[in-house]
Amino acid sequence: MFPILEAEFLAPEIKRFVIEAPRVARKRRAGQFVIVRLHERGERIPLTIADGDPERGTITLIVQGVGKTTKLMNLLEAGDAILDLVGPLGSPSDVRRYGTVVVIGGGVGTAIAWPTARAMKQAGNRVVGIVGARSRQLVLLEPEMRAICDELEIVTDDGSSGRQGVVIDPLCERIMRGDRIDLVLAIGPVRMMQAVAEMTRPSGIRTIVSLNSLMVDGTGMCGGCRVSTRDGTRFACVDGPEFDAHAVDFDTLARRNRTYRDSEAAALEAFRADPNSA
Amino acid sequence: MSANPLPPKQRTKIPRQEMPEQQAAARRRNFDEVNRGLTVLGASTEAMRCLECAKPACVSGCPVGVKIRDFIALITAGDYLGAAAKIREDNVLPAITGRVCPQETQCEGCCILGKTFEPLGIGHLERFVADYEREHGELGLPEIAPPSGRKVAIIGSGPAGLSAAGDLVRWGHAVTVFEALHEIGGVLVYGIPAFRLPKAIVRHEVEALARMGVDFQANVVVGKTVTIDELMDEEGYDAVLVATGAGLPKFLGIPGEHLPGVSSANEFLTRVNLMHANEFPSYDEPVFDCRGRDVAVIGGGNTAMDAVRTACRLGARRSLLIYRRTEAEMPARVEEIRHAKQEGIELLTLANPVAFLSDDEGFLAGVRCLRMELGQPDASGRRSPVPIPGSEFEVPVAMAVVALGTGANPLVQSSTPDLATDPRGYIAADPETLRTSKRGVFAAGDIVTGAATVILAMAAGRRAAAAIGEFLESGAWIDAEAVG
Numbered sequence A: 001m002f003p004i005l006e007a008e009f010l011a012p013e014i015k016r017f018v019i020e021a022p023r024v025a026r027k028r029r030a031g032q033f034v035i036v037r038l039h040e041r042g043e044r045i046p047l048t049i050a051d052g053d054p055e056r057g058t059i060t061l062i063v064q065g066v067g068k069t070t071k072l073m074n075l076l077e078a079g080d081a082i083l084d085l086v087g088p089l090g091s092p093s094d095v096r097r098y099g100t101v102v103v104i105g106g107g108v109g110t111a112i113a114w115p116t117a118r119a120m121k122q123a124g125n126r127v128v129g130i131v132g133a134r135s136r137q138l139v140l141l142e143p144e145m146r147a148i149c150d151e152l153e154i155v156t157d158d159g160s161s162g163r164q165g166v167v168i169d170p171l172c173e174r175i176m177r178g179d180r181i182d183l184v185l186a187i188g189p190v191r192m193m194q195a196v197a198e199m200t201r202p203s204g205i206r207t208i209v210s211l212n213s214l215m216v217d218g219t220g221m222c223g224g225c226r227v228s229t230r231d232g233t234r235f236a237c238v239d240g241p242e243f244d245a246h247a248v249d250f251d252t253l254a255r256r257n258r259t260y261r262d263s264e265a266a267a268l269e270a271f272r273a274d275p276n277s278a
Numbered sequence B: 001m002s003a004n005p006l007p008p009k010q011r012t013k014i015p016r017q018e019m020p021e022q023q024a025a026a027r028r029r030n031f032d033e034v035n036r037g038l039t040v041l042g043a044s045t046e047a048m049r050c051l052e053c054a055k056p057a058c059v060s061g062c063p064v065g066v067k068i069r070d071f072i073a074l075i076t077a078g079d080y081l082g083a084a085a086k087i088r089e090d091n092v093l094p095a096i097t098g099r100v101c102p103q104e105t106q107c108e109g110c111c112i113l114g115k116t117f118e119p120l121g122i123g124h125l126e127r128f129v130a131d132y133e134r135e136h137g138e139l140g141l142p143e144i145a146p147p148s149g150r151k152v153a154i155i156g157s158g159p160a161g162l163s164a165a166g167d168l169v170r171w172g173h174a175v176t177v178f179e180a181l182h183e184i185g186g187v188l189v190y191g192i193p194a195f196r197l198p199k200a201i202v203r204h205e206v207e208a209l210a211r212m213g214v215d216f217q218a219n220v221v222v223g224k225t226v227t228i229d230e231l232m233d234e235e236g237y238d239a240v241l242v243a244t245g246a247g248l249p250k251f252l253g254i255p256g257e258h259l260p261g262v263s264s265a266n267e268f269l270t271r272v273n274l275m276h277a278n279e280f281p282s283y284d285e286p287v288f289d290c291r292g293r294d295v296a297v298i299g300g301g302n303t304a305m306d307a308v309r310t311a312c313r314l315g316a317r318r319s320l321l322i323y324r325r326t327e328a329e330m331p332a333r334v335e336e337i338r339h340a341k342q343e344g345i346e347l348l349t350l351a352n353p354v355a356f357l358s359d360d361e362g363f364l365a366g367v368r369c370l371r372m373e374l375g376q377p378d379a380s381g382r383r384s385p386v387p388i389p390g391s392e393f394e395v396p397v398a399m400a401v402v403a404l405g406t407g408a409n410p411l412v413q414s415s416t417p418d419l420a421t422d423p424r425g426y427i428a429a430d431p432e433t434l435r436t437s438k439r440g441v442f443a444a445g446d447i448v449t450g451a452a453t454v455i456l457a458m459a460a461g462r463r464a465a466a467a468i469g470e471f472l473e474s475g476a477w478i479d480a481e482a483v484g
């Protein structure tokens, strides 16, 4: 059992957890994730390690309630515990001194990008943050991002915070202007990451994305997380989750992520009807 | 000493006792065990067939040399617990091997009776006494030696890791088993389906080990959560056994393999066996909805057979096995092939997939195959399949499972630079002592041999345990020449 020490909502449907997991806390590096199973009948889902405190033996997870398991997790409070938690999984981000790094976070992708953005800053990079959300109240980790970014742009669909538009807009302007960009890290919905990849492809700006493929074991055993890349088939849980955006076949990823859409919808509906049934 | 009252002539007149089975029509839609187990009468009658050979050929066919004649004689004498103890001298997982060993190529394949009659049902009898022991036994736990003060880490909880743990803990060593998944048992829990190996049987073995003092730590991926060096240098383990199996799934590398609806057998079986997706939505993990749809499984081994029979149980309309050679070359146990056919599994042999086809929505819609014919024998001695040009045909299916075997998972090796591997990525270990290139580190089971069998993994685990025990006593480490 992995005790939850802190739990607080950062935004509607987005909750931050501090969980006791000493072995994971000691080893984790930016870009890695854990797989959790909440209860005896639960499924295994991957969640990025947003932060960790090796001394205290804790890790931080930030969860967006999108379906049954994440919504169930977001009902948990400090004092509750998670049945199974394994990690740190995946390869750590390749943190080096690149120069100027543009970090783009879409939705909960900001929480996934934040640990790497921070590591990039600590490695001596100039970090430009572009944080996108549907509306003001869904803008994640703004103070945390502000603290590590040399520049931060907020973009909302409805213009309720920052500028109105999508995260591609400020990126496009910077590229058109000829701003120096040595690396782009883009994490968010598949279609957002794909758009960023297309935007940076012509100028050959090195672009990294974190792929959210379906996972079960997280150790390279099932092959369910496989992604199609220019270099062949890769397993996101061990070879990734970060990949060169220009090598990724995003259409295939988007399609594979819909494999269980009917089951997922049914599970969510049943959960909505009776949250105690889980 | 023989308790068998019958003269040999009479013994050969008794027909081989049939294993009571769940009716095919019922079992093809449930996950209950197919074989129900011999009755006491069935078992004692079957045991009477044994000729009690002076030089039992059967024993030479068993990879661990179970004293088959002797345990059979104990069955004839009505001493089932004695028979179980006799098996346990050589085989610590009899309830499992009795169910899953490829007996037809091992013990039973060598039984003298088989030359003229049906071979003795050794597997069924082994299972009978092991089940009897579990259900009636008051054997208690084996004696545990006083604490040696030595700590051993075992990585992986499949048959190799479990059997090594059993020996080492009996000898008084402190044993911790680290397992990446949340459940203990390796392929026995995530791969082999419950209709062949009920999970309670594995759990029983694991609980017995836990009572003997083995510390099981699930949710630890060695190489990620902790490294071998950290276990030895910081956590004080004196020796490490790597028993991580051969879990890396192979794919065909043909167009369309990334379509939703195509999965590896590991993924499909893990969703169902480990995650209980067959009980969705009562359990949360989903599995591809096979109900009323057609499913193809590609391969001819036990894994393929397990996958196709699982698809049938999930409600598939048509469950099809696609295999490049003929039924005679299929590596699966003959009992599984027979059971599968009874359950209505269709075998499409001499066919090889060349592409997976998509529907308008981007989901799998079919498999395009080439017809094959058998050519010259290959390195494995089996006649190799040769494609017939222009023979392409399509099979419409909504789900396909690729069961082409597995390779070495590199997690432990890549995080342990001084652990030598062979060209295929398996850990190089001395065949006798199972020592690796790294002092204090041993390796056993599929991660050394490549995908093999439960009994071979068990045997290797026990050989490694003996070598580890010896190393802990003497502290001597002779670098094996073959290694490194």
Ligand SMILES: Cc1cc2nc3c(=O)[nH]c(=O)nc-3n(C[C@H](O)[C@H](O)[C@H](O)COP(=O)(O)OP(=O)(O)OC[C@H]3O[C@@H](n4cnc5c(N)ncnc54)[C@H](O)[C@@H]3O)c2cc1C
Pocket: A033, A044, A045, A046, A047, A048, A049, A061, A062, A063, A064, A065, A066, A067, A068, A069, A070, A071, A108, A111, A112, A211, A212, A213, A214, A215, A216, A241, A257, A258, A261, A264, A265, A268
């Ligand atoms: C490496 C990685 C890191 C992630 N980090 C975070 C994070 O820090 N915070 C966060 O909120 N989300 C994160 N996710 C996404 C998160 O795993 C999914 O939102 C979650 O699994 C959805 O489960 P559900 O039952 O709530 O929703 P469902 O309704 O079951 O699924 C909604 C969608 O989530 C995806 N999904 C479902 N099951 C899985 C699965 N087993 N593995 C991967 N994706 C799945 C599918 O695209 C699906 O359509 C991460 C995903 C990956 C692969």
Ligand SMILES: Cc1cc2nc3c(=O)[nH]c(=O)nc-3n(C[C@H](O)[C@H](O)[C@H](O)COP(=O)(O)OP(=O)(O)OC[C@H]3O[C@@H](n4cnc5c(N)ncnc54)[C@H](O)[C@@H]3O)c2cc1C
Pocket: B100, B101, B102, B155, B156, B157, B158, B159, B160, B161, B178, B179, B180, B181, B185, B186, B187, B188, B191, B192, B220, B221, B222, B223, B243, B244, B245, B246, B247, B269, B302, B303, B304, B306, B333, B409, B411, B412, B444, B445, B446, B447, B451, B452, B453, B454, B455, B457
């Ligand atoms: C579907 C299927 C059906 C089979 N049917 C039969 C049969 O009928 N008869 C038969 O004799 N054999 C059968 N086999 C083969 C047999 O199961 C294997 O040969 C045997 O299980 C190998 O045992 P092992 O202990 O070496 O490894 P495994 O059983 O593979 O166990 C290895 C364990 O190590 C864990 N692990 C891996 N990496 C790490 C890590 N880094 N850290 C921690 N833990 C780790 C894995 O999660 C796994 O639990 C079958 C195999 C499959 C897949």
Ligand code: SF4
Pocket: B061, B062, B063, B064, B065, B066, B068, B091, B097, B098, B101, B103, B106, B107, B108, B122, B123, B126, B455
């Ligand atoms: S362990 Fe396997 S091969 Fe040996 S006697 Fe038992 S069933 Fe036969």
Ligand code: SF4
Pocket: B049, B050, B051, B052, B053, B056, B057, B058, B059, B068, B069, B110, B111, B112, B113, B120, B122
């Ligand atoms: S070879 Fe067959 S008949 Fe002879 S002892 Fe073995 S099981 Fe009995």
Ligand code: FES
Pocket: A214, A215, A216, A217, A218, A219, A220, A221, A222, A223, A224, A225, A226, A235, A236, A237, A238
């Ligand atoms: S999640 Fe199973 S191989 Fe990556």
Ligand SMILES: [Mg+2]
Pocket: A043, A067, A068, A069, A264, A267
């Ligand atoms: Mg879900």
